[in-house]
Amino acid sequence: MMVEKKPPLIGVSPPVEGEAGQTGTWRSERPVIDPKRCLTCGDKPRDCGLCWMYCPEAAITQGAPPTIDYRYCKGCGICGKECPSKAIEMIPENEP
Numbered sequence: 001m002m003v004e005k006k007p008p009l010i011g012v013s014p015p016v017e018g019e020a021g022q023t024g025t026w027r028s029e030r031p032v033i034d035p036k037r038c039l040t041c042g043d044k045p046r047d048c049g050l051c052w053m054y055c056p057e058a059a060i061t062q063g064a065p066p067t068i069d070y071r072y073c074k075g076c077g078i079c080g081k082e083c084p085s086k087a088i089e090m091i092p093e094n095e096p
């Protein structure tokens, strides 16, 4: 018997500018995704999205690889800690 695949029941609010401005202005380090390591890319792509799921600012959009909205990324590094393939490196803001 075929089992229908349903979308996950999860609510996501888009990031908005609060009283303190866009949260990206707080950042001292920025996450950079290496597509060569991201599980969603390559010859045998797999579902992942853990960075998207754990980002407290909803600054990550799912994709292959995911994209980060730096206007709202506050540089907490949670995405990098949760990435199972260590595809996300935190780079100091004063480095290109």
Ligand code: SF4
Binding pocket: 031, 054, 055, 056, 057, 058, 059, 060, 068, 072, 073, 074, 075, 076, 077, 078, 079, 080
């Ligand atoms: S988890 Fe933190 S560092 Fe990663 S994209 Fe979200 S706000 Fe930025």
Ligand code: SF4
Binding pocket: 033, 037, 038, 039, 040, 048, 049, 050, 051, 052, 065, 066, 082, 083, 084, 085, 086, 087, 088
């Ligand atoms: S958590 Fe890591 S492997 Fe998974 S989608 Fe994000 S960057 Fe790719």
